[in-house]
Amino acid sequence: MTLAVEVIIAAVIGLALGFIIDHYLISTKARKAAAEAENLVAHAEKEAESLKKEALLEAKDEIFKQKSEADAEEKTRRKEIAALENRLVQREETIDRRMESVDKREHQLSSQAGQLAHREEELNAAFAEVTARLERVASMTADEAKIELLKSLEEEVQRESVALIRDTETQAKDEADRRARRIVGIAIQRVAADHTAEATVSVVHIPTDEMKGRLIGREGRNIRAFEQITGINLIIDDTPETVVLSSFDPVRREVGRIALESLIADGRIHPARIEEVFGKAEKLVNEQIQRDGEQATFDAGVHSLHPELVKTLGRLRFRTSYGQNVLNHSLEVSWLAGVMAEELGADVALAKRAGLLHDLGKAIDHEVEGPHALIGAELAKRMGENPEVVHIIEAHHNDVEPQTVEAVLVQAADAISASRPGARRETLESYVKRLEKLEAVANSHGGVEKTYAMQAGREVRIMVQPDEVSDSDAVILARDVAKEIEEQLEYPGQIKVMVVRESRAVDYAK
Secondary structure, three states: OHHHHHHHHHHHHHHHHHHHHHHHHHHHHHHHHHHHHHHHHHHHHHHHHHHHHHHHHHHHHHHHHHHHHHHHHHHHHHHHHHHHHHHHHHHHHHHHHHHHHHHHHHHHHHHHHHHHHHHHHHHHHHHHHHHHHHHHHHOOOHHHHHHHHHHHHHHHHHHHHHHHHHHHHHHHHHHHHHHHHHHHHHHHHHOOOOOOEOOOOEEEEOOOOHHHHHHHOHHHHHHHHHHHHHOOEEEOOOOOOEEEEEOOOHHHHHHHHHHHHHHHHHOOOOHHHHHHHHHHHHHHHHHHHHHHHHHHHHHHOOOOOOHHHHHHHHHHHHOEEOOEEHHHHHHHHHHHHHHHHHHHOOOHHHHHHHHHHOOHHHHOOOOOOOOHHHHHHHHHHHOOOOHHHHHHHHHOOOOOOOOOHHHHHHHHHHHHHHHOOOOOOOOHHHHHHHHHHHHHHHHOOOOEEEEEEEOOOOEEEEEEOOOOOOHHHHHHHHHHHHHHHHHHOOOOOOOEEEEEEOOOOOOOOO
């Protein structure tokens, strides 16, 4: 009984446990199935959202693409429309210009017609006047005819007297030109100065190329010290046994040259030694400037100059203009002006003094802005120089109008000294450019056929079209070209402008 009960109880417990296990398994599967269902739903929702976004992006891309194509098509059409508008505007401008040209031509024709009509009226009036006079003379008495004859004779005498006066003026001008040439010839003969063209580049020769390394120094300290102390650029290149000094100040360049030669001769090259040698060279050059200034005043016979002017005058020893030494040029101008003043009875001392000082401004024109004539005049005025000398200095290049005979004589002496053969020289490039500018100035005028710059640019010969330029127009053309050359170009001496108008008549014997 007990065993049966236990079996039954065990069977009941087994069933209960089986039911519980089955229920648990079923509920677990149900939960898994529900979870899988939820996952599927969530995944489906995500895929649906992704498809929706992709569809929206594709739609947006398609809209942007269509919009870009529409914009590009619109730009193309706008360009075509703008091009059409530009062509229309150009056509309108061309038509307007043609209309203006037609109007001008019509105006010219009407003006010429009016002039012809006026000329015809004048001829008719003159013919009528001559006819009336003839008729009046034919009906005159003897006394009336005599009076008319005397009037005609009086008019003829007046015309002849005008011609005589003109001939007299021409003869007087020719005589004045001959006297002026004679005076200039005498002055040139008495002042026979030598000319030496000088170069403006300071070149220093070194014994060996090994010296270049010593001049440069370790890491360039020597060359930096030299340039800093002297204010000069030291150019060391591949040129054998040569170095070049470059500076806008000729005096400073000379000081640097002497200092560099001393350093090379001594052999000891370092910053302290460079400073020491530069001080000695500067003192040496200042003494030479003072000596040169005093010697120039002594040679010119000019005394009582302010010490500062003497020193400035000595600085001109290191200044060149077109290769001509300015101090030698100033001495020559002083001598020439003095000789011409003596021949004309002018103030010789004033002419020589102003001639010596006329280019004073070139010694400091790199330090002060403005024309060297005005710079020199201001310096002379500041140093208490005679007002007449100041005026001559500022007027020697027509920066102001010359007011005295001595001022004109200094101008002439300056031109003579600058234009003497061998006095000045130009580089080939500047010489060619000057000739090209001369020809360009002449060719800019109407009616010019050909232009030739001759005699090293001292003469311009202009060939004109005879059917476009008359004899009177040729005179005006020569004057206009000369005036433009004076205003636009810089040149030593003077330039002769010659206009040649040639007419030819050709026929054939058959």
